[in-house]
Amino acid sequence: MDRDTTTTAGRRGPDPRRRLPRTDTVLADPRLTDAADRLGRPLVKTVVVRALERARRGEIPPEAVTDAAAAALPETVGGLRPVVNATGVLLHTNLGRAPLSRAAREAIDAACGPTDVELDLATGARSRRGASTVAALTEAVPAAEAAHVVGNGAAALVLAATALAAGKEIVVSRGEMVEIGDGFRLPDLLVSTGARLREVGTTNRTTADDYAAAIGPDTGFVLKVHPSNFRITGFTRSASVAELSRLGVPVVADIGSGLLRRDPALPDEPDATGWLRAGASLVTASGDKLLGGPQCGLILGRADLVRRLSRHPLARALRVDKLTLAALEATVRGPAGPVHTMLHADPRRLRERAERLAAELRGSDVDARAVESEAAVGGGGAPGVTLPSAAVSLPEEYAAPLRRGTPAVLGRVEGGRCLLDLRTVPEERDADLADTVRRAGTSAAAREKE
Numbered sequence: 001m002d003r004d005t006t007t008t009a010g011r012r013g014p015d016p017r018r019r020l021p022r023t024d025t026v027l028a029d030p031r032l033t034d035a036a037d038r039l040g041r042p043l044v045k046t047v048v049v050r051a052l053e054r055a056r057r058g059e060i061p062p063e064a065v066t067d068a069a070a071a072a073l074p075e076t077v078g079g080l081r082p083v084v085n086a087t088g089v090l091l092h093t094n095l096g097r098a099p100l101s102r103a104a105r106e107a108i109d110a111a112c113g114p115t116d117v118e119l120d121l122a123t124g125a126r127s128r129r130g131a132s133t134v135a136a137l138t139e140a141v142p143a144a145e146a147a148h149v150v151g152n153g154a155a156a157l158v159l160a161a162t163a164l165a166a167g168k169e170i171v172v173s174r175g176e177m178v179e180i181g182d183g184f185r186l187p188d189l190l191v192s193t194g195a196r197l198r199e200v201g202t203t204n205r206t207t208a209d210d211y212a213a214a215i216g217p218d219t220g221f222v223l224k225v226h227p228s229n230f231r232i233t234g235f236t237r238s239a240s241v242a243e244l245s246r247l248g249v250p251v252v253a254d255i256g257s258g259l260l261r262r263d264p265a266l267p268d269e270p271d272a273t274g275w276l277r278a279g280a281s282l283v284t285a286s287g288d289k290l291l292g293g294p295q296c297g298l299i300l301g302r303a304d305l306v307r308r309l310s311r312h313p314l315a316r317a318l319r320v321d322k323l324t325l326a327a328l329e330a331t332v333r334g335p336a337g338p339v340h341t342m343l344h345a346d347p348r349r350l351r352e353r354a355e356r357l358a359a360e361l362r363g364s365d366v367d368a369r370a371v372e373s374e375a376a377v378g379g380g381g382a383p384g385v386t387l388p389s390a391a392v393s394l395p396e397e398y399a400a401p402l403r404r405g406t407p408a409v410l411g412r413v414e415g416g417r418c419l420l421d422l423r424t425v426p427e428e429r430d431a432d433l434a435d436t437v438r439r440a441g442t443s444a445a446a447r448e449k450e
């Protein structure tokens with residue numbers, strides 16, 4: 001291999017390896033010293049060493065090492081890379097579910113330093129942690145007397161089960177024994193707290209009488225779970241929250257999605273206000289689904305029960321950090337964010353964007369066309385609901401280079417084409433998307449030739 005490099009180089013002159021710059025010389029380039037301040041010297045040095053290795057292998061000329069290193073610098077120190085979600089799945093669990101609003105991002109930034117998360121600056125005394133976030137939730141959901149925030153939706157259920165039903169029974173329908181994804185099953189999670197499950201009804205039909213017959217001195221609470229990632233149709237029946245609330249025991253209702261109020265775009269999706277008004281004692285939900293906030297779990301409802309949960313020793317282990325509290329409050333109080341925009345996007349506008357992008361790309365010799373598409377809520381929400389959308393359709397060979405590009409773009413491969421669904425792409429990213437597709441085209445064409 002060495003000899004090959006020499007031979008290739010031989011045609012161009014002396015052995016290029018002798019012309020290789022020293023690592024320190026490359027590192028002294030202003031672009032790389034700046035990067036060292038931002039990313040740390042070890043990381044930048046690794047990038048330089050890799051560029052030098054490429055030159056040694058003859059992949060790039062020695063003069064190009066500094067430029068190659070500068071081009072290969074990562075944007076951030078972290079391993080998490082930003083992705084343009086062009087899958088058409090609004091809440092993509094593998095992409096971290098809800099993208100945050102600008103208000104939420106700014107709130108996180110503001111909370112990064114020391115902040116009054118547990119201090120009353122007026123009096124100088126210690127205050128309740130995250131009080132203003134909790135206030136934002138109860139103001140947004142007046143049907144809730146109190147609120148508490150934990151790490152995620154599953155943690156909200158675990159805390160409710162531990163504080164209200166450890167050593168007791170949770171009465172739950174066999175039709176609501178849900179697996180939430182990646183092998184995690186709610187029944188297993190609940191049993192892990194020391195509560196016993198008292199299953200009632202059948203997979204397709206459970207009545208209020210089934211619950212009533214199971215309730216006794218051992219009952220901790222009745223659990224209602226919204227089947228958020230599947231649908232049972234046909235000969236079905238389930239008891240409503242209103243019916244369950246008349247059974248004389250607390251009703252804990254898991255809505256999943258985190259909608260605080262009804263959204264006309266999703267008429268079948270339960271919301272916290274609706275289920276609390278129907279008589280639920282507590283509603284639990286995720287913060288990073290349809291609410292559009294950071295990962296967290298919401299507990300809303302009766303003041304005495306919320307207090308029992310928030311005062312339980314386990315609450316300390318499930319508490320969220322100040323960044324989450326900041327982002328959640330900004331999500332609840334601030335202007336509607338990307339999830340709302342995606343959900344309510346006008347299909348005609350999406351079509352216009354697809355037509356314009358496809359035409360632009362055809363002008364750059366990319367085999368692109370605008371096609372109709374169907375987007376989905378995803379992330380365990382609104383199962384079976386499809387949202388009319390539009391996509392830019394590209395040859396399937398584009399999928400891999402787009403995924404590996406900068407920014408990484410994740411589309412959907414369907415019918416031998418790579419679809420970029422625009423419902424999940426913010427409009428201001430369109431120009432960026434077109435550039436990335438053009439660059440991916442170059443490497444897709446190169447690979448076809450190989």
Ligand SMILES: *Cc1c(COP(=O)(O)O)cnc(C)c1O
Binds near residue numbers: 153154227297
């Ligand atoms: C998503 C979901 C959960 C789990 O919430 P996480 O925030 O992912 O922990 C629990 N129950 C239902 C009904 C859900 O949809």
